[in-house]
Amino acid sequence: MQKGQGNFVTVVSxxxxxxLIEMIDSHKNEEIIEVLxxxxxxxxxxxxxxxxxxxxxxxxxxKKVFPNAQVVIDRFHVMKIVNKDLNKLRRAAKITDRxxxxxxxxxxxxxxxxxIDKLELILGKSECLRIAYEMKEEFREIYETNLTVKKGxxxxxxxxxxxxxxxxxxxSTIDNHFEGICNxxxxxxxxxxxxxxxxxxxxxxxxxxxxSNFNNFRNRVLACFSD
Numbered sequence: 336m337q338k339g340q341g342n343f344v345t346v347v348s349x350x351x352x353x354x355l356i357e358m359i360d361s362h363k364n365e366e367i368i369e370v371l372x373x374x375x376x377x378x379x380x381x382x383x384x385x386x387x388x389x390x391x392x393x394x395x396x397x398k399k400v401f402p403n404a405q406v407v408i409d410r411f412h413v414m415k416i417v418n419k420d421l422n423k424l425r426r427a428a429k430i431t432d433r434x435x436x437x438x439x440x441x442x443x444x445x446x447x448x449x450x451i452d453k454l455e456l457i458l459g460k461s462e463c464l465r466i467a468y469e470m471k472e473e474f475r476e477i478y479e480t481n482l483t484v485k486k487g488x489x490x491x492x493x494x495x496x497x498x499x500x501x502x503x504x505x506x507s508t509i510d511n512h513f514e515g516i517c518n519x520x521x522x523x524x525x526x527x528x529x530x531x532x533x534x535x536x537x538x539x540x541x542x543x544x545x546x547s548n549f550n551n552f553r554n555r556v557l558a559c560f561s562d
Contacts, residue, residue, distance in 0.1 A: 344549075346536065347371070350386060350528045355560040358536075360549040364392045371400040386526035388412040389512050408515035409526040410478050416505040421471050424501060428461040439464075443472055467501040470494070478519070487520035488513075535559070 343362035348355050359370045371379075382401040386409050387393040394406050418440045425439055438446065438454045446454065458465040477490045491509065498506040509516060519525070539556055546552035 346529070346533065348529060348532050350524070350526055353528050353532070355532055355557065358553045358556060360553070362390075362392075364395050367392075367396050368399050371396070374400075384518070384522065384524050386524050386529075387515075388526075389416075389508065394515070405518045405521060406515040407518045407521070407524050408512050410516075410519050411525060411527060413509065413512075413516055414475060414478075416508055417471055417474055417502060420502045420505045421467055424461075424464055424467050428464050430457060430460055430464065432457055439468060439471075442475060463501070470498060470501060474498075482520050484517055484520045488517045491517060532560075 345359040345362055345367050346355070347357040347359070357370065359367055361367060361370075379401050380403050382404045384407050385393075385397045385401060385404045386407045387397070388409055389412055397404055397406050421439060422436060425435060432453075434450075434453065435457050438450055438457060441450075443451070443454075458468055474491075474494055477487065477494065480490075482490065491513070495506050495510060536556055539559055540546060540552070543552070543555060546555070
């Protein structure tokens with residue numbers, strides 16, 4: 336609600352339909368559970384998957400509220416932490432070429448030929464950075480490959496065994512959320528639609544010049560999404 340204040344709102348949506356379901360004026364387990372438990376058990380039992388980021392409280396909420404649901408850690412949040420470690424290596428190697436961060440963190444398949452040429456010049460300055468970059472792309476390719484959960488688990492385990500040197504922090508985080516990350520391979524579910532919903536909510540906030548009253552804010556947002 337206020338940038339830099341740690342004052343978070345929890346947003347719940349149907350990612351299949353792209354519909355906003357609820358906004359909760361809290362990021363605390365107990366308060367999120369209290370609101371969501373107001374939904375009938377018949378409705379909550381129908382939820383099969385819940386896609387979330389790696390905030391530690393979500394699995395507890397899901398287990399309590401949606402007894403039949405699998406926790407799926409959103410793939411884009413996982414790639415974000417891998418890219419964070421890669422960018423640290425870029426800075427440690429003192430590579431500050433124009434667009435170096437963008438080129439290293441972008442998916443290689445999305446780069447134009449001239450951008451790939453520029454990337455090769457950057458990677459030529461550090462063998463360690465080249466190895467780490469190739470490992471980043473290898474990890475991304477795991478997500479892009481049509482794998483079963485078991486094969487996905489094996490691929491990620493193999494990657495983790497080799498990742499400790501360059502991706503210590505992200506490897507540890509992936510290991511801690513291993514089951515939820517691998518549940519992606521059940522149905523390849525992501526919460527990408529939430530980015531669009533969150534952007535629309537931010538626009539509503541800007542158009543209202545901010546909201547000091549949460550209920551007014553919630554009602555305005557729910558009304559906009561019901562159109």
